[in-house]
Amino acid sequence: MDLNVIDDSTPVASEDGCSSGSCGTTDDQMSHLPDNIKEKVQNHPCYSEEAHHYFARMHVAVAPACNIQCHYCNRKYDCSNESRPGVVSELLTPDQAVMKTKAVAANIPQMTVLGIAGPGDPLANPERTFETFRQLSEQAPDIKLCVSTNGLALPASVDELSKHNIDHVTITINTVDPEIGAQIYPWIYWNNRRIHGVKGAKILIEQQQKGLEMLTERGILVKVNSVMIPGVNDKHLEEVSRIVKSKGAFLHNVMPLISEPEHGTFYGVMGQRGPSPEELQNLQDACAGDMNMMRHCRQCRADAVGLLGEDRGDEFTIEKIEEMDIDYGKAMKVRAAVHAGIEEELAEKEVKKAKLVSSMDSAAQPLKEYRPMLMAVATSGQGLINQHFGHATEFLVYEASTKGIRFISHRKVDQYCIGNDTCGEKESALAGSIRALEGCEVVLCSKIGFEPWGLLEDAGIQPNGEYAMEPIDDSVQAVYQEMIANGTLDADEIKLDAVSA
Amino acid sequence: MSLEIVDSCVSCWACIDVCPSDAIFKADTQFKIDAKKCTECEGDYANTQCASICPIEETICDSEGVPINPLGSLTGIPPEKMNEIMLEIQSR
Numbered sequence: 345m346d347l348n349v350i351d352d353s354t355p356v357a358s359e360d361g362c363s364s365g366s367c368g369t370t371d372d373q374m375s376h377l378p379d380n381i382k383e384k385v386q387n388h389p390c391y392s393e394e395a396h397h398y399f400a401r402m403h404v405a406v407a408p409a410c411n412i413q414c415h416y417c418n419r420k421y422d423c424s425n426e427s428r429p430g431v432v433s434e435l436l437t438p439d440q441a442v443m444k445t446k447a448v449a450a451n452i453p454q455m456t457v458l459g460i461a462g463p464g465d466p467l468a469n470p471e472r473t474f475e476t477f478r479q480l481s482e483q484a485p486d487i488k489l490c491v492s493t494n495g496l497a498l499p500a501s502v503d504e505l506s507k508h509n510i511d512h513v514t515i516t517i518n519t520v521d522p523e524i525g526a527q528i529y530p531w532i533y534w535n536n537r538r539i540h541g542v543k544g545a546k547i548l549i550e551q552q553q554k555g556l557e558m559l560t561e562r563g564i565l566v567k568v569n570s571v572m573i574p575g576v577n578d579k580h581l582e583e584v585s586r587i588v589k590s591k592g593a594f595l596h597n598v599m600p601l602i603s604e605p606e607h608g609t610f611y612g613v614m615g616q617r618g619p620s621p622e623e624l625q626n627l628q629d630a631c632a633g634d635m636n637m638m639r640h641c642r643q644c645r646a647d648a649v650g651l652l653g654e655d656r657g658d659e660f661t662i663e664k665i666e667e668m669d670i671d672y673g674k675a676m677k678v679r680a681a682v683h684a685g686i687e688e689e690l691a692e693k694e695v696k697k698a699k700l701v702s703s704m705d706s707a708a709q710p711l712k713e714y715r716p717m718l719m720a721v722a723t724s725g726q727g728l729i730n731q732h733f734g735h736a737t738e739f740l741v742y743e744a745s746t747k748g749i750r751f752i753s754h755r756k757v758d759q760y761c762i763g764n765d766t767c768g769e770k771e772s773a774l775a776g777s778i779r780a781l782e783g784c785e786v787v788l789c790s791k792i793g794f795e796p797w798g799l800l801e802d803a804g805i806q807p808n809g810e811y812a813m814e815p816i817d818d819s820v821q822a823v824y825q826e827m828i829a830n831g832t833l834d835a836d837e838i839k840l841d842a843v844s845a
Numbered sequence: 846m847s848l849e850i851v852d853s854c855v856s857c858w859a860c861i862d863v864c865p866s867d868a869i870f871k872a873d874t875q876f877k878i879d880a881k882k883c884t885e886c887e888g889d890y891a892n893t894q895c896a897s898i899c900p901i902e903e904t905i906c907d908s909e910g911v912p913i914n915p916l917g918s919l920t921g922i923p924p925e926k927m928n929e930i931m932l933e934i935q936s937r
Contacts, residue, residue, distance in 0.1 A: 408857060408858035408859075409857065409858040409859040409861075409862055410857065410859055410900070411859070411898070413900050413919065419855055419857040419859075419900045419901070420855040420857070421857070435858075464857065464858065464859070468859075468862075469858075469862070530919060530920055530921050531919060531921075533859075533863075533897060533898040536863075536890050536891075536892065536894060536897065537891075537892055537897055538892070538897040538898065540921060541921060574937050575934075575936075575937025576937065610920060611934075614930070614931050614934045614935070615931060615934055615935040616934045616935070616937060617935075617937065
């Protein structure tokens with residue numbers, strides 16, 4: 345049994361273990377931001393890697409119409425089983441959306457952010473979108489409002505956006521080159537006409553860039569999303585990253601293309617592939633030198649509810665919320681207390697982390713350089729290792745190196761242990777979980793069954809339940825130190841040779 | 846004189862907001878055009894608006910029943926070139 349031997353496809357980050365700007369502890373993503381921005385994003389799960397373990401978000405699906413076609417989108421948005429952007433179970437009117445938001449806020453007090461992200465383009469549905477924002481800023485002033493757009497109607501909407509207390513906007517910018525744009529956007533609807541190909545893409549790009557500049561001039565925070573499409577814009581996104589940063593975007597989120605054939609998108613049907621985890625990570629690392637990178641995005645549905653990576657939408661269907669009796673005044677008091685508690689916990693964590701970093705700095709430099717390695721973690725929030733291996737729907741992947749710990753990505757898996765009715769497929773689902781962990785050498789979880797333990801070991805992944813309920817960062821660090829101490833990382837080269845021989 | 850939405854409609858809502866005559870309505874399974882209200886945008890726009898934003902080919906038809914967005918017109922790929930382009934995309 346070749347424990348701890350990694351295969352050739354291991355996504356080893358980069359030769360020096362980590363790229364500039366993302367070394368050290370996992371929330372360094374935020375550490376170079378000015379204080380006024382940090383304050384705005386510290387409880388925003390989509391903008392702060394640290395916050396996403398504690399704070400929840402929700403989207404309300406009030407915006408079905410769209411003014412462009414993207415090749416990664418299928419406009420038949422109505423689906424309850426898929427988890428990807430642009431998909432919802434039920435559309436809401438603005439009144440229903442406000443009712444739902446207040447119901448979720450009262451029941452999930454750690455929900456801090458309400459976003460409108462579709463299923464179409466929010467700014468192509470200005471009445472429905474702005475009516476929702478107007479009511480919420482009056483009735484639920486303790487909720488942050490944000491919006492995500494393709495940018496075509498953005499310049500025309502900036503004044504309206506700044507009226508509604510919206511201080512976060514996400515623009516999806518996949519390219520700044522109309523020739524590349526024409527391969528992603530076959531047409532746009534502009535000034536009452538359909539405009540195809542390069543000409544349409546050029547207008548879209550101009551509007552996106554203009555909108556970005558207008559927002560940052562007004563002090564509205566802008567995050568840029570880019571979909572990485574191999575062979576189309578993958579080589580080009582480093583340039584996009586540089587440009588949007590120079591125009592004032594504060595965070596760049598490079599996401600993998602989702603193109604399953606069954607989703608019925610153009611790319612899915614045509615067989616356009618998405619990037620491998622390794623390709624995605626390499627591009628994110630390459631862009632990280634230029635700007636803050638977001639790596640914890642879950643590409644969630646346009647009606648998602650809960651912590652990132654979980655979806656509690658089923659608890660808040662229109663039918664169910666109509667029966668709830670919400671006293672929002674009372675809820676706001678509970679929410680404020682919960683938020684204060686989380687912020688206190690985060691502040692304590694910050695102090696501990698600063699101590700850890702300074703103790704690492706003062707410790708003698710290791711005599712030799714050890715290679716970085718990847719560890720997977722099963723967590724259900726709070727920054728703790730607190731999930732059973734078999735209950736995990738996703739794993740968070742961290743890179744440990746002698747320079748510190750950094751968050752790399754999440755890997756989605758199918759649950760294999762959720763009850764009797766799914767147990768028939770246990771074998772294959774477990775194999776799927778193990779496949780999702782490819783490249784990781786250790787998996788940390790609160791508990792794990794006997795059978796998956798053995799199969800993981802066979803796959804060269806060491807399960808570890810010794811850090812149950814412990815903080816993720818400290819535990820990953822401790823396991824890495826153990827591995828250095830017991831010589832696991834020394835023997836690596838010899839073992840790799842043995843494998844290739 | 847009226848356009849028609851056929852049953853390949855995916856109910857994406859794009860057309861309803863851009864119709865100058867308020868002729869489009871949501872029916873049980875798809876959107877439809879009220880033939881009494883539809884003007885084919887005459888006097889308002891050079892191009893019929895619903896057909897300029899509809900994302901699904903062959904879904905909006907003119908008064909003769911001919912699709913305004915024929916197969917290949919929205920993807921930009923003529924049907925005879927489909928295989929070639931598919932192979933090109935799959936080699937990426």
